[in-house]
Amino acid sequence: MALTLALAALAVVLVFAVVRPHRWPEAVVAMPAAALLIGADVVSVDEALAEVGRLLPVVGFLAAVLVLARLCADEGVFRAAGEVMARTARGSQNRLLATIFGIAAATTAILSLDATVVLLTPVVLAMARLLQVPAAPHAYATAHLANSASLLFPVSNLTNLLAFTTAGLSFLHFTALMSLPWLAAIAVEFIVLRWVFRRDLAAAPVVESRAEVHTPVFALVVLGATLAGFVIASMLGHSPAWAALGGVIVLGATSLARRRSTVRHLVGAADIPFLVFVLCLGVVVDAVMVNGLGDAMQPVLPTGDTLPALLGIAAVAAVLSNLVNNLPAVLVLLPLVAATGPAAVLAVLIGVNIGPNLTYVGSLANLLWRGVVRRDMAAGPAEFTRIGLCTVPATLVLSVAGLWVTLQLFGTS
Template sequence: MAEAVSVVLLLGVLAFAVVRPRRLPEAVAAVPAAALVVGLGAVSPAEAWRQTHSLLPVVGFLAAVLVLAQLCDEDGLFTAAGDLVARACGGRPRRLLGGVFAVAAVITAVLSLDATVVLLTPVVFATAARVGARPRPHVYATTHLANSASLLLPVSNLTNLLAFTASGLSFTRFAALMALPWVAAIAVEYAVFRRWFAADLAAVAHVPGTDERRPMPVFTVMVLGLTLAGFVVTSFAGVEPLWAALGGAAVLAVRALFRRRTTAGGLVRAASPLFCLFVLALGVVVKAVVDNGLGAGIGSLLPDGSSLPALLAVAVVAAVLANLINNLPAILALLPVVASAGPGPVLAALIGVNLGPNLTYVGSLATLLWRRILHEHDTEPGLGHFTRLGLLTVPATLVASTVALWGTLWLIGG
């Protein structure tokens, strides 16, 4: 009974988040649903509090990175990166694609996938237009890499932050274990894109004029570099890396406030407080579902150990689950099951939930179906081309990254 109610509530929360009636924030459904699962006894208040308490630093970390990315954008970091790529490509779309891959991979890794999707994609489009290249390969690359290049650091993706907290790994250990899988996923994407868009990339573009130079915001880049160094230092000192992110965001925020480039309201909006609330509430609802049976179900589905077949199985199950219920609830549901098995399965699950969303252009099959049902009268473009590309890259990146993870675990140990 508790399981049925929890599942219905979770599906309701997810459906609400996809449909968003009257553009209401997702937390509007998630918070009452969380209260309801506690009220109905599917989760005890103590358990709910423990879950919320464990998610609070994750959410704080997320908010700090969101603010950091927004301030970097306002300082012109993204347009400067686009300018750099436009110049470096020398009028050759293939090199432009390489530059877009490099920038998107680094931005996603350091400033999270949200920054890539929201802030970098328009810059990439404008860059392609500036050099006269066809935008499609470059824009598609950005949307793909937002997922597949989000494996490297705990800050790259909210799913990583959740797994990072559950795994007990240090920041640097996490990055060391995920470096090869990250490179493998990007390399596979690059190879597929070069072939898939060969005709578009063969045409000739031109070099942008010198009058349009966008200066690199040096101070911002330095703060970002110091923040990254801070992640390493805090991880060795045994301090929460959250503080490094907060420090970096605070420096840029104070400077922007001082220069009147932003307002306190703007900073709060950049931190997305309602999204943070949604994550906390979702955590409680998913806990109810997991504790009342889903956890045992997933546990019986997943093999034990860190052998290559076991890791591949975990990654595939995670990718499927991410497509069924979205990656955020998927990793929340998987973590309690895989966390006890050590870093191998946790990171394999992460590979699955991070790469799986590329299968469809909306992040999950479930969302796609919902949108199809609700928007069937809209004249949305087919996007069949994009979906076929996802069908090609997702299995390939999934296997390549998991094999790379297995190799890394074998080389440097869990």
């Protein structure tokens, strides 16, 4: 009965998060669901507090990165990115697509996938309208790279932060191990999406002369310093969250002084309701795990760090992401593979980051993207899945192969 109640609560929370009636925050249902499970003694108060305590540093880090991304937008970083796109579009949509891939991959890796979906995608859509070209190839590039290009840094995705904590790796070691999977994912996505949209990309863009856009040098310098701070903090044994907070303070003070941002605007960027949702979802998933799902899932997962085992783990993670969303999937799988070692943890990460490109259910970022592009292009579930079927299998296999290579080169200790 306890497992049944926990699974029912998880299903209700996930369905509400996907549908979001009246655009209500996900926490509206997640908070009562977590409270119900605690009240019914499906999960104890101590277990719930332990899970919240484990997630709090990760959630705090995510909040800082979200605010940093919003400050970059306020300082004109994404407007400048749009200008770079326009300059490279002269005579060729293929060059435009390559530029968007580069910018989207960098944005996702440094500022997280939410920045790519919420801040960069509108710029890409506006650029497509300006250049009078089909929006689909370029919009799908941001959708797919928001997931698959989030493999590189621990800060690129909430799933990465969770895996980073579990794997026990340094920032540099994590990045070194995920470098080849990241490059493989981007290369496969570019080749396949260029083939899928070859007819749309054949149209020549209409490029008009544009006024020069100011390059936000200070914001880019602060962003670079923050990224370096992530590495230095990790090397010194401190949480990279301190570097993110430093970047927010420096860039925030300047942006507020110039009246480009407001305190209310930045507090909104932290998306506190979503952070609460993550904490409550952790409690709900923990209730499912302690009542038997963990034991049921364990035989399904391969063991070891051979290439076939890593492929199997990533495949299970990808399938589970498309059944229950990638955030619950990573919360379920990480405790099961933690004892196997960092290789298995990173294989799970590849599965939950690349797999969501298959369906809208795969990640909350997909649902955000659908809302952003709805007015500019048709992006139904069948179309999204059709394109995902073209990219996900090859991307998953080659990224796991890249991980196996970096494991041979850099090891896990």
